[in-house]
Amino acid sequence: MLIESRITNLKSTITMIQVHQISKKYNQTTVLNIDYLEIPKGQSFGLVGNNGAGKTTFFSLLLDLIQPSTGHITSNAIQINTNENWKSFTGSFLDESFLIGYLTPEEYFYFVGDLRHQNKADIDVFLMQYAEFFDGEILNNKKYLRDLSKGNQKKVGIIATLIGNPEVVILDEPFANLDPTTVNRLKKIIKELAENPNCTVLVSSHDLQHTVEVCDRIVVLSRGQIVRDIQTSEETLQELESFFAL
Amino acid sequence: MIKKFIYLENKAFLRSASFGANLVMKIIIGLLMLYFSMIFIGMGIGVFYILKKMNLEPLSIINKFLIYYLLFDLIVRLLLQAIPVLNIKPLLVLPFKKNTIVHYALGKTSLSFFNIIHALFFIPFSIVLVSEGYNVTGVIFWHLAIFSLVYINNFLNIILSNIDKFFIFFIALIVGLGAAQYYNLFDITSFTAPVFQNFYELKGLFLVPVLLLLLLYGFTFKYFRKNLFLDTGLSQKADVATTENLSWLNQFGSLGTFLKNDIKLIKRNKRSKMTIIMSVVFLFYGFLFFGNPFHLYVNILAGIFVSGGFLFVFGQFVPSWDSSYYQLMMTQNIPYRGYIMSKWWLIVIVTFISTLLASFYLFFGWETYLIIVIGAIYNIGVNSHLVLLGGAFTKTPIDLNSAGGAFGDKKAFNINAMLLAIPKVALPVALYAGGFYLGDKTLALSLVGGAGVLGFIFRNKVFSIIEKKYKSEKYSTISAYKQKN
Helix, strand or coil: CHHHHHHHHCCCCCEEEEEEEEEEEECCEEEEEEEEEEEECCCEEEEECCCCCCHHHHHHHHCCCCCCCEEEEEECCEECCCCHHHHHHEEEECCHHHCCCCCCHHHHHHHHHHHCCCCHHHHHHHHHCCHHHHCCCCCCCCCCHHHCCHHHHHHHHHHHHCCCCCCEEEEECCCCCCCHHHHHHHHHHHHHHHHCCCCEEEEEECCHHHHHHHCCEEEEEECCEEEEEEECCCCHHHHHHHHHCC | CHHHHHHHHHHHHHCCCCCCCCHHHHHHHHHHHHHHHHHHHHHHHHHHHHHHHCCCCHHHHHHHHHHHHHHHHHHHHHHHCCCCCHHHHHHHCCCCCHHHHHHHHHHHHHCCHHHHHHHHHHHHHHHHHHHCCCCHHHHHHHHHHHHHHHHHHHHHHHHHCCCHHHHHHHHHHHHHHHHHHHCCCCCCHHHHHHHHHHHHHCCCCCHHHHHHHHHHHHHHHHHHHHCCCCCCCCCCCCCCCCCCCCHHHHHHCHHHHHHHHHHHHHHHCHHHHHHHHHHHHHHHHHHHCCCCHHHCCCHHHHHHHHHHHHHHHCHHHCCHHHHHHHHHHHHCCCCHHHHHHHHHHHHHHHHHHHHHHHHHHHHHCHHHHHHHHHHHHHHHHHHHHHHHHHHCCCCCCCCCCCCCHHHHCHHHCCHHHHHHHHHHHHHHHHHHHHHHHHCCHHHHHHHHHHHHHHHHHCHHHHHHHHHHHHHHCHHHHHHHHHCCC
C-alpha cells in the first residue's frame, strides 16, 4: 500500500529502477539491506561508501549476478531476477571479468555490438567518438585484451557498456586505476551520458569529488545500509567529506 | 627457509579447488592414485617375468625400447607438465635469496608426479633384476643412469616448454623413427640399446648421464637466475594479435556471433588448442580395438571415441571455457538457448568432420566404418546433450592460458567430470550388448543408432531441459568461477 502510494506520487517523473526490501546475507552476516530505493529515468546516480559497504553487492544484485536473500529489484518495470529482458537495455562493467582476454579490443567491441544488434560499420563509427579517450593505446595495437595494462583494459570495458545506446549504464569504480587525464575525459563522457534524459547512469566510487562532479544524486552506503541520500548541490562535497572524516 | 617453502606447498595442495572439495572426493582421488601406483608397480615387477616367459632377455628388451620410452616421456611432459614459475612471483619481494628461490622452483619440479611415476616402475624392476641374480652394482649403476635420463627430460622440458614447435618436432621424430624401424629402413635402437646396456655392463659409464644431468641443472639454474625478473623469465609471452572478422559466419545470426568467438577461443589459448590435438589423437583410438576379434562387444566403444574426441575433451568443460568472463555473458543481451545451441553446433560440426576424417577406417572394411558412423550418430544425438547437461554442474573455472592443466595440474583434476563421462560410454555399450543378446549385430547397431536419432529428433525438448538447468545453476556457477584467484 505504502509503496503504491509513493509510485503514484512520482508519476510525473518516470521511475527506472526500484528496489524493494532487498537484502543479501552470507552466513547470517547481512552485507546489504535496502528497504526502498527509487531511481528515476535519466538520473545520474552515485554510490559512495568505504570498502565492504555493499556497493558491488548492490550492483551485482542489479545485474542478477547474485541471488537476493529477500526482496527484488525492478528495472523499467521488469523484475530482474525473474525476467531476463532487462539485458537488452542495460550496459554494465564491474571488473575485468567482463572482458574476453583472448580477443583484440576491436573484436571485443564487435562481439558486444553483435549482441546488441550493431553491425561492424555501426561500431566503427561509434568508436570514432572515443579516439581521444583511447589515446591511441587501444585500437590497432596488435594486442589481446589479456596483454593490455589494467587501465587500458578498463577503458575498453567502460566504452563497451555504451554500445547500442543502453538506457541503464552501470559502472563499478570507473575512476580507479585510470590516469588523471583519462579520469577527466571519463568524467566528460559520463556527464554527457547524464545529460541524455533517456539514459540512467549508476556509478560507484571511493572518490567523493569525482562522484559529486558527475552525479545528480549521491547515496552513501555504510555496512550495507543507506545512511545518506543527497541531491547534489554546492555543499554536497563538504557534507560528504565531513561524513567520511574519521 | 626450506620449512617455509614446505609449509606453502602443503597449503597449496590441501587448499586446491578440487582437493578441498569434500571427503568423498579426497577418498576417490586417493583410491585413484593408489590404483595407478599399483598398476605401475605391478608392471615393474611383472614385465620381467612376462618377458622371461617369452624367452627374451628382459633387461636388453627394456634397453632396446628405452629410447622410445624416453622420447615419449618428453612429449608427455611438454604437453602436460606445468612449469611452476608463476608461483614464484609473490616470493620475489620477500626476504628470500634469489638463488634459494630458483633452487626451490627447480627442486619442486623434480618432485613432480611425472618423475615419481617412473620410480614406481623402475625401482620394482631393478629390485626384481637383483633378486633374479643380476649383478647388484651393475643394476644400481644402470638404475642411476636411467634416472638421470628421466631427470634430464624433466629439465629439458623446463627449458623447451615455451616453444610450441618442439612438441611437434618430437612427435615427428618418434613417428619418423618408429616408421623407419617398422619398415626396416633405419633402426635407432641398434645404436641406443648398446649404450643403455653398457650402463649395466661397463662400470663407470653411468657417470656420463649423471654428469650431463648436473650440467643441465646448472644451465637451467643459471638461465632462471638470470631471468628472474617480471619482464623476462617470469612474464607471460604476449602474442602479436591479429584481428579476425570471420564475417562469413555472420549469416548464422546470433549463432554465428558465438561460433566466431568459440573459434577464436580455441585458436588463441593453449589449453583449448589442446582439445584439437586430443581430438586427432582420439581419431586413432580405433586401432586399439579393430582387427581384434576379442573385443566384439566393446567395438562400439571405439566407435564412440573415434568421432567423439572433441565432444569429450571440449564438451566436458562447457561452459567453463567461458569461465573467466562468465559475468559478462550473464549480463549481455544473450539468450541462454542461443549460447547453448552454439556450443552444440560446434560439437556437432567437429564430430561430423571427425567422422569424415575417420573414413580411413574403411581400410578395415565397411562394417568397421559403419560402427564409427553409428557411434557418431549416437554422439550427435545423445552424448552432445549429455555433455552439455553435465556442463551445468561442471563448476571448475578454466585458466585458458595454462597448457594442458587438464591432467597434469592437480588443481584441475576433476572427478565430477570423470563420473559424468561414465553414462556417455556405458549406455551405448549396454545398448549394443543388449542388441547382441536379443538378436544380432544389426539389431545392436540399430539400437545404438536409433537412440542417437531419437535424441536428435527431440533435441528442442532436451534443450529446454538443459536451459532450465543452466538457469537454476546460474548463481552458484558465477560464484564458483569467481573463486579462480
